[in-house]
Amino acid sequence: MDGNGRWAKARRRPRPFGHQAGAKRAREVVAACPDLGVKYVTLYAFSTENWKRSRAEITALMALFRHYIRKTSHELHAEGARVRFIGDRGPLDKKLVKLIGELEDLTRDNDRVHVTVALNYGGRDEILRATRKMADAVKAGTLAPEDIGEDTMASYLDTAGMPDPDLVVRTSGESRTSNFLTWQSAYAEYEFTETLWPDFGKEQFAQALDKFGLRERRYGGVS
Numbered sequence: 001m002d003g004n005g006r007w008a009k010a011r012r013r014p015r016p017f018g019h020q021a022g023a024k025r026a027r028e029v030v031a032a033c034p035d036l037g038v039k040y041v042t043l044y045a046f047s048t049e050n051w052k053r054s055r056a057e058i059t060a061l062m063a064l065f066r067h068y069i070r071k072t073s074h075e076l077h078a079e080g081a082r083v084r085f086i087g088d089r090g091p092l093d094k095k096l097v098k099l100i101g102e103l104e105d106l107t108r109d110n111d112r113v114h115v116t117v118a119l120n121y122g123g124r125d126e127i128l129r130a131t132r133k134m135a136d137a138v139k140a141g142t143l144a145p146e147d148i149g150e151d152t153m154a155s156y157l158d159t160a161g162m163p164d165p166d167l168v169v170r171t172s173g174e175s176r177t178s179n180f181l182t183w184q185s186a187y188a189e190y191e192f193t194e195t196l197w198p199d200f201g202k203e204q205f206a207q208a209l210d211k212f213g214l215r216e217r218r219y220g221g222v223s
């Protein structure tokens with residue numbers, strides 16, 4: 001979800017104004033998923049690199065996350081959404097971690113749409129944390145190095161049990177993947193759009209999905 005800052009700047013407003021508009025869009029996109037046939041959606045809300053931003057912007061973002069979880073928990077539950085968070089919760093503030101846990105518990109048994117929020121998430125950081133956990137298991141004698149395969153790695157990642165993404169959409173004209181689902185996106189299709197995230201609504205989402213539907217995926221094989 002990129003382009004909130006530029007969206008705000010174009011309106012001569014502070015960056016958090018763009019983040020508020022972006023959060024509203026994220027909510028709409030999640031609500032549109034069942035209609036569009038999307039069973040799993042992952043929102044990249046805050047990366048492990050985003051701590052480089054100003055204290056003021058980080059504070060505003062964290063407050064926005066808390067506000068949105070409080071505001072939308074019950075309607076998300078009513079919509080049959082199962083919400084999970086990926087990323088390292090260690091550095092997040094205790095109040096936010098508590099809200100995350102409560103939302104995950106509340107929606108645990110839902111299955112209409114699976115919503116994953118990547119918060120303090122980095123693909124490399126996730127692989128490193130998984131590797132440390134595997135090393136601990138090897139040391140404890142519960143995992144044999146020769147048994148470590150792709151499935152093992154996948155089961156140690158934050159996304160354990162979730163399918164790999166079919167399509168990754170990046171907004172705002174940047175053609176980078178920026179540490180998003182590094183392991184999981186090996187065979188994902190990418191859609192890079194010029195649209196800034198606060199302008200990315202259900203229409204744009206539906207268009208990206210239509211385009212994706214026309215692509216041929218060979219996974220390294222032949223047609």
Ligand code: IPE
Binds near residue numbers: 001
């Ligand atoms: C939102 O867009 C991404 C978040 C980290 C919340 P940006 O804040 O990166 O917007 P630009 O790139 O400055 O326009």
Ligand code: MG
Binds near residue numbers: 002003
């Ligand atoms: Mg950006």
